[in-house]
Amino acid sequence: MKRREFSLIASSFIVMAMVSVIFACKDKKDNKEKSSEDIVAEISPKEMAIPKDLKWSERMLLSEIKRFPEASKLDFREEPKWSYTNGLVLMAAKRVYEQTQKQKYYDYIYDYSDAMITDQGKIKTYELEKQNLDMLKSGDVLLYLYPKTKEERFLIALKTLRSQIDSQPRTSDGGFWHKKRYTNQMWLDGLYMAEPFYAHYTQMFSEGEEAQKAYDDVVHQFDLIQEHTLDKETGLLYHGWDESKEQKWANNETGTSPNFWSRAMGWYGMAMVDVLDYLPQDHPGREKLIKYLNQYAEALMKVQDKESKLWYQVLDKGEKEGNYLEATGSSMFAYTFAKGAKKGYLPKKYFEEAEKTYQGILDDLITVEEDGTVNLNQCCAVAGLGGDPYRDASFEYYVNEEIRSNDPKGTGPFILASLELNK
Template structure:
């Protein structure tokens, strides 16, 4: 071949290589476009979200006792006023969702040392104790239990009425040591431990919606309270009962091939109960397990079995996470909407498991992408959007598919606060090194690595 042809061939090949390189960079779709930013969060950013949610939540109630007809403050408490009511708002409710928020505030105080969060706990419970005698007298005089969300206080009918918010009250007591809290804590214990309906084997249950029904939700409405009673009293019977609830509900609700919990079960349907894998029900289950694993004795006989359930559920939800970082309202049905509260619950549970060493650190990106998704649902004013409304234990997909979602579904606030607190711990976890994804890279992801596994350089 002549020198001229060699030179021409070389130039053609060089041109092809350059063109190929240019085309490789310019072909649309080679750089992934993420629905939710695929970024590594920072401590200050997480704190900003937590403070924004707290500010909004605090703003919802002004802590007044009012005449509902005139909307004027009641100042004379010497005799009951027929129209007396607590001023409305999330932050003044005696409700299980407020209990989750108050527990999260206490946890954030532990994680950050920022007292503004826990101050809400003392403010709320002191307010309850100050005016509870007045509303008890009110009920006697007017034969009326309906005093807003505080009607639950007059007579506990279900675990929803007292378990979650009772657990938060114990946590508050353990910090501020106000002995005035103890009679109400003991009333909650009397209901959970003695008065709440149970199956013959001791499993907590309801006669709703079917005769002798078990709800996965009730694991969170009972287990955290029982575990914290164990801490408060030092009596292992509470840890035994909490563990029994998880394991015996799992016998009816946990589906091994799915590694998920069915929302509910009843004697009516028994072994052929229809199965619906509602996101928040599984979230309640994982959060309840996390609290018990943290508080129960390390040598408790049931710890290993509960840890297995926890790990298997984490493995399952990791695979079910949507590409946006969210989870769907019905976990196994991707044509249901992505939902905020279960996403926050799972993000918390995964991050918590890594921080405590219950699950492997390789799950780190699951928590990270979950948190990034959550932040897109926290509005500028701090309201949490995209949370499924309160949901009964139902028996048809049509019902579950069409649940509403809004900022007024308060089930999302506590889990978002918990998720943020646990993400702060994960970001500060000194045992882990994170290889971060490169921005605008064709092939780059997050790798969480355990430092102790790698040889020192």
């Protein structure tokens, strides 16, 4: 599939008409024409044209703001929700804000926490008793905002999220269950949801023996996922592991799920490069994580589509009917490779590989509408293990889940990859 430009003619005429009317209007106070900045300020996000001369990171963030003017409704929600996708996109927005210093990006981040945290520090829609690792991801937003604002409600909310780690159910060897209802299960997804928050919180608020114990626990989660989900033959990691081996998707001998899902591996790669931002330089776990990251990168290169430089939904079955080049995982791998190489964790060749993958995303998965709105296509909407209706982790299951455009689990990593590559 080649890059296409979608044409929304009706919308374009509306925007052009609005701009013409505004230009025609004189400011009664000083009789001067309004500037282009004034015009953009008066047009609602859904009607705003997005300049095509900006970097891809900013163009995609503006497209997300246009799609979701309220950050609490990211992920196509009708009602505000505290969830991991919000934290993912807003941490990408943080990076764009730091690069551009444009206040509207900071406001977008702040407004989410302002909307979701009450004056008493209660997190709306969050239920601690569900022990859901996904819910820790948006804690990253509070870790960013609290030092800037010193708002007590943000600190109270942070302490609540941190308390979840202390009460999180664990496997017999200390691995976090993905959720309370997913008994005895570790998923690759959970490493990204919990460990960067856990390590960052520890860096900000803990000292001495308490901090050492927490950092050790963070590294232990990676050790366990390597021990239980790594396929030694391919170097890839299975989506999940059931210690009890009771799940229908679990291998009777190993407890692993049967397939290598692109986004699960993407979550894991991002978890490694992000946790290393907070793990002390002298912590022995750094060397292990960097070793895991290098093994991971080597394994991924073996299953990459050589023509497009992208990856398939089910990583090692690219030739199988129904499989497709998937945007969220490919964006995550581009980010992981680029950041890993820039930080010196991976050989320099992986930065070049990230650039090739990024170009593949632009060529095959990105489309731009006439008003400049950027779309990321071929995103797997959601995938999991077990539940009701039951998800059996078969090849057929993964390739038949909904495919949609602009899933935040893809747009967030695309922004992050754009920033690392300075595109």
